[in-house]
Amino acid sequence: MDILILGAAGMVGRKLAEALLDTGRLGEGEIARLTLFDVVPSDLQSRGAVAVETRAGDIADPATVQALVAQRPDVIFHLAAIVSGEAEADFDKGYRINLDGTRLLFEAIRAQPDYRPRVVYTSSIAVFGAPFAEPITDDFVPAPMTSYGTQKLIGELLLNDYTRRGIFDGIGIRLPTIVVRPGKPNKAASGFFSGIIREPLAGVEAVLPVEDDVRHWVASPAAATGFLLHAATMDLAPLGARRCLTMPGLSISVAEMIAALREVAGDDVAALIRREPDATIRGIVAGWPRDFAPDRALAAGFTADASFQDIIRAHIRDTAAGG
Amino acid sequence: MDILILGAAGMVGRKLAEALLDTGRLGEGEIARLTLFDVVPSDLQSRGAVAVETRAGDIADPATVQALVAQRPDVIFHLAAIVSGEAEADFDKGYRINLDGTRLLFEAIRAQPDYRPRVVYTSSIAVFGAPFAEPITDDFVPAPMTSYGTQKLIGELLLNDYTRRGIFDGIGIRLPTIVVRPGKPNKAASGFFSGIIREPLAGVEAVLPVEDDVRHWVASPAAATGFLLHAATMDLAPLGARRCLTMPGLSISVAEMIAALREVAGDDVAALIRREPDATIRGIVAGWPRDFAPDRALAAGFTADASFQDIIRAHIRDTAAGG
Numbered sequence: 001m002d003i004l005i006l007g008a009a010g011m012v013g014r015k016l017a018e019a020l021l022d023t024g025r026l027g028e029g030e031i032a033r034l035t036l037f038d039v040v041p042s043d044l045q046s047r048g049a050v051a052v053e054t055r056a057g058d059i060a061d062p063a064t065v066q067a068l069v070a071q072r073p074d075v076i077f078h079l080a081a082i083v084s085g086e087a088e089a090d091f092d093k094g095y096r097i098n099l100d101g102t103r104l105l106f107e108a109i110r111a112q113p114d115y116r117p118r119v120v121y122t123s124s125i126a127v128f129g130a131p132f133a134e135p136i137t138d139d140f141v142p143a144p145m146t147s148y149g150t151q152k153l154i155g156e157l158l159l160n161d162y163t164r165r166g167i168f169d170g171i172g173i174r175l176p177t178i179v180v181r182p183g184k185p186n187k188a189a190s191g192f193f194s195g196i197i198r199e200p201l202a203g204v205e206a207v208l209p210v211e212d213d214v215r216h217w218v219a220s221p222a223a224a225t226g227f228l229l230h231a232a233t234m235d236l237a238p239l240g241a242r243r244c245l246t247m248p249g250l251s252i253s254v255a256e257m258i259a260a261l262r263e264v265a266g267d268d269v270a271a272l273i274r275r276e277p278d279a280t281i282r283g284i285v286a287g288w289p290r291d292f293a294p295d296r297a298l299a300a301g302f303t304a305d306a307s308f309q310d311i312i313r314a315h316i317r318d319t320a321a322g323g
Numbered sequence: 324m325d326i327l328i329l330g331a332a333g334m335v336g337r338k339l340a341e342a343l344l345d346t347g348r349l350g351e352g353e354i355a356r357l358t359l360f361d362v363v364p365s366d367l368q369s370r371g372a373v374a375v376e377t378r379a380g381d382i383a384d385p386a387t388v389q390a391l392v393a394q395r396p397d398v399i400f401h402l403a404a405i406v407s408g409e410a411e412a413d414f415d416k417g418y419r420i421n422l423d424g425t426r427l428l429f430e431a432i433r434a435q436p437d438y439r440p441r442v443v444y445t446s447s448i449a450v451f452g453a454p455f456a457e458p459i460t461d462d463f464v465p466a467p468m469t470s471y472g473t474q475k476l477i478g479e480l481l482l483n484d485y486t487r488r489g490i491f492d493g494i495g496i497r498l499p500t501i502v503v504r505p506g507k508p509n510k511a512a513s514g515f516f517s518g519i520i521r522e523p524l525a526g527v528e529a530v531l532p533v534e535d536d537v538r539h540w541v542a543s544p545a546a547a548t549g550f551l552l553h554a555a556t557m558d559l560a561p562l563g564a565r566r567c568l569t570m571p572g573l574s575i576s577v578a579e580m581i582a583a584l585r586e587v588a589g590d591d592v593a594a595l596i597r598r599e600p601d602a603t604i605r606g607i608v609a610g611w612p613r614d615f616a617p618d619r620a621l622a623a624g625f626t627a628d629a630s631f632q633d634i635i636r637a638h639i640r641d642t643a644a645g646g
Binding site: 091129140142145153160241 | 484
């Protein structure tokens with residue numbers, strides 16, 4: 001098998017690449033080539049029978065995308081995106097990468113004769129906007145409140161149409177907010193959801209800018225990798241024409257997160273969370289969805305994390321392993 | 324006021340232009356210039372105080388669109404589109420005109436400093452796909468089953484986002500199927516809805532390719548013009564961030580249409596309808612929506628035709644007037 005990951009240098013893209021290299025397989029297939037594309041080169045190396053090819057470039061450059069697709073990968077994971085905050089701050093960049101880049105990819109596939117790869121597209125719960133139902137079902141109207149959510153939803157619509165026309169076999173998966181993100185704190189408004197777990201576990205104080213009763217929809221990095229692998233191998237025909245699914249997650253409050261941290265790591269660790277309300281972040285988070293009923297994804301075999309305690313334990317294991 | 328109509332040579336665009344020329348006004352404003360743009364030049368002439376400028380060109384050509392917007396019209400009616408059947412038959416053309424053309428228009432507006440026009444965008448009930456609720460409410464998920472519907476829905480999402488960002492003050496109106504279309508029969512699968520009224524009234528036999536119990540969502544050309552004029556002048560702030568509305572129409576069966584024709588024009592006219600079932604057309608029409616509950620549009624002051632009898636009588640008047 002020949003596999004292409006667009007956005008391979010991001011956190012989820014890298015976890016996915018590592019999972020593929022760990023097994024050398026995707027479903028029933030043995031992987032011969034894994035091409036890793038992003039704006040910066042990946043440092044992952046060939047392993048076992050899997051030849052890793054690293055490419056760096058601009059997904060909004062037609063020749064770049066055409067060259068990637070000319071290898072005719074069997075499966076294309078499309079995770080490349082400008083994230084929410086940056087797409088809001090830089091209108092042109094967001095549309096160029098998130099919309100034009102996606103469309104260029106789809107068009108490059110269409111230009112290849114007798115070629116119909118599996119395309120796994122990462123969308124986001126940002127396609128939904130307030131006022132929300134609780135829970136948000138698969139029948140809830142997507143109405144994005146950001147340019148990022150708009151761009152992701154347009155990608156979903158294109159994916160559905162290109163799939164319907166037989167150009168590729170596509171599936172879009174709307175990822176929950178990923179917690180616990182490894183690495184340094186970032187400036188994303190959602191960063192504290194990871195920070196209040198990651199920093200105390202590392203013996204560092206973490207700031208909690210919202211009330212304890214704030215609730216959100218989260219999944220672990222490992223669950224996200226599992227979604228991607230399942231999406232790449234499952235039979236898509238039962239999905240019919242609507243190929244984009246909200247992924248399962250945990251609807252959990254900050255209080256429940258902290259209780260889980262206390263249970264797993266003790267009172268001293270949980271005591272490293274300092275409450276410092278931030279009206280701006282509270283305002284942003286108030287516009288985020290809190291709970292979903294992802295029935296279609298569950299019926300299609302996608303599975304959420306078992307518990308937030310498990311998410312914390314997995315993060316501890318990954319950190320110990322240097323991941 | 325300075326007004327621009329894109330798609331001015333189409334049936335609805337022409338009716339709109341005529342309505343503006345008839346009164347010389349749009350809401351409270353006196354119209355000084357009316358620019359009519361389409362792939363073919365309009366033959367409408369300046370009237371009273373309204374200077375008509377006619378332009379012919381390609382809406383997917385950036386320089387063409389930039390030149391139109393450089394006049395900084397106060398209101399832009401965007402009706403230019405490749406219709407459903409053609410967008411399905413010609414993938415590139417549909418995306419080029421319906422998606423790229425719309426985006427070029429929105430980008431040309433964004434490029435003008437200190438400019439925030441009213442943009443009225445015609446969308447379509449083709450943004451909805453089976454299986455349908457009955458009636459289809461404003462909370463029903465759009466899931467287009469054609470490239471045309473996909474392109475129209477992407478335009479809606481762009482309009483919402485550009486409006487939210489303050490680039491223009493936009494509204495999208497999803498038009499019902501327009502009945503009675505004047506002129507010659509066309510090859511659209513929906514053509515018979517007009518044909519079974521128009522041809523018998525002209526003393527010509529009409530073919531009915533579907534069963535009498537087929538039901539669809541229709542509005543008259545005059546109602547469509549009314550929607551556009553109201554959309555151009557109403558206060559849009561109460562709509563909030565969701566600027567695209569399903570327009571009111573009549574949910575009517577073929578049997579009810581024929582009964583109305585008999586009531587208005589007599590048995591001899593209605594007898595000119597010949598039943599000749601066509602499995603292909605029946606299949607296509609089976610995938611179309613039958614009934615809507617357009618509550619948001621009704622609350623916003625849009626009004627449907629009073630009855631199908633009124634639609635027939637208006638068509639008779641228009642035909643007698645040479646319209």
